[in-house]
Amino acid sequence: xxxxxxxxxxxxxxxxxxxxxNCTYTATGYPSLFWYVQYPGEGLQLLxxxxxxDDKGSNKxxxxxxxxxxxxxxxxxxxxxVSDSAVYFCALSLxxxxxxxxxxxxxxxxx
Amino acid sequence: DTAVSQTPKYLVTxxxxxxxxxxxxxLGHDTMYWYKQDSKKFLKIMFSYNNKELIINxxxxxxxxxxxxxxxxxxLHIxxxxLGDSAVYFCASTPxxxVTEAFFGQGTRLTVV
Numbered sequence: 001x002x003x004x005x006x007x008x009x010x011x012x013x014x015x016x017x018x019x020x021x022n023c024t025y026t027a028t029g030y031p032s033l034f035w036y037v038q039y040p041g042e043g044l045q046l047l048x049x050x051x052x053x054d055d056k057g058s059n060k061x062x063x064x065x066x067x068x069x070x071x072x073x074x075x076x077x078x079x080x081x082v083s084d085s086a087v088y089f090c091a092l093s094l095x096x097x098x099x100x101x102x103x104x105x106x107x108x109x110x111x
Numbered sequence: 112d113t114a115v116s117q118t119p120k121y122l123v124t125x126x127x128x129x130x131x132x133x134x135x136x137x138l139g140h141d142t143m144y145w146y147k148q149d150s151k152k153f154l155k156i157m158f159s160y161n162n163k164e165l166i167i168n169x170x171x172x173x174x175x176x177x178x179x180x181x182x183x184x185x186x187l188h189i190x191x192x193x194l195g196d197s198a199v200y201f202c203a204s205t206p207x208x209x210v211t212e213a214f215f216g217q218g219t220r221l222t223v224v
Contacts, residue, residue: 043215
C-alpha cells in the first residue's frame with residue numbers, strides 16, 4: 001500500500017540551528033510529494049512540493065529533494081527561527097483524490 | 112476572502128447527540144475532502160468527493176455521513192456521537208486537474224463529553 005513515514009518528534013532546536021526532518025514513502029506508481037506546515041490553531045498550509053524524481057522544492061528557506069532511489073523527501077533548513085515552530089507533515093499524492101499524510105513532526109525552536 | 116471555510120470552529124456536545132460541520136470553498140475546485148486529526152496530530156482521510164460524488168470512504172463508521180449539495184460544499188453529519196469522535200476535523204479541496212496542493216480549512220475542534 002501507499003504510506004508516508006516521518007521521524008518522531010518533538011524536535012527542539014535553538015534559533016539558527018540546522019534542521020532536518022526525515023520523510024520516506026512507499027507508493028505504487030510515481031507520487032507527487034509535499035511538505036505541509038501547521039501553525040498552532042490553524043489548518044495545514046503547503047510549504048513546498050516536488051512532482052518528479054530529483055526535483056527540489058523550496059520555500060521560505062526550507063528545501064526538500066525528491067529522491068526516488070531512497071524513496072525519501074527530507075525537509076531541511078539551514079537556520080531555523082522561533083517563528084518556524086509548528087507541526088510539519090510530509091504527504092504524497094498519486095492524483096487519485098487522496099492525499100496520504102505522515103504522522104507529523106512537531107518542531108520547537110528556542111530563542 | 113477565505114478560500115476554504117468551516118463552521119463551527121469549536122463544537123462541544125454530549126455523547127449520543129447528532130451534529131453537523133459545514134464546509135465551503137470559493138476556489139472553484141472540484142474535489143473536497145474530510146480529514147480527522149487526533150490528539151497526537153495524526154491526520155487521516157475520511158472522505159473524498161469529486162463533483163458531488165463520493166470517491167473515497169475510508170472505512171469510516173456509518174454514523175458519519177458526508178453530504179455534498181454542490182461542488183462548493185461538503186458537509187459532515189455525525190450521528191450518535193461517541194467520546195472517541197473528539198478530534199479536529201479538517202475540510203480540504205483540490206483543483207480539478209493534475210496533482211497539486213490541497214487547500215485546508217481552519218479546522219473544527221469537536222469535543223464530546
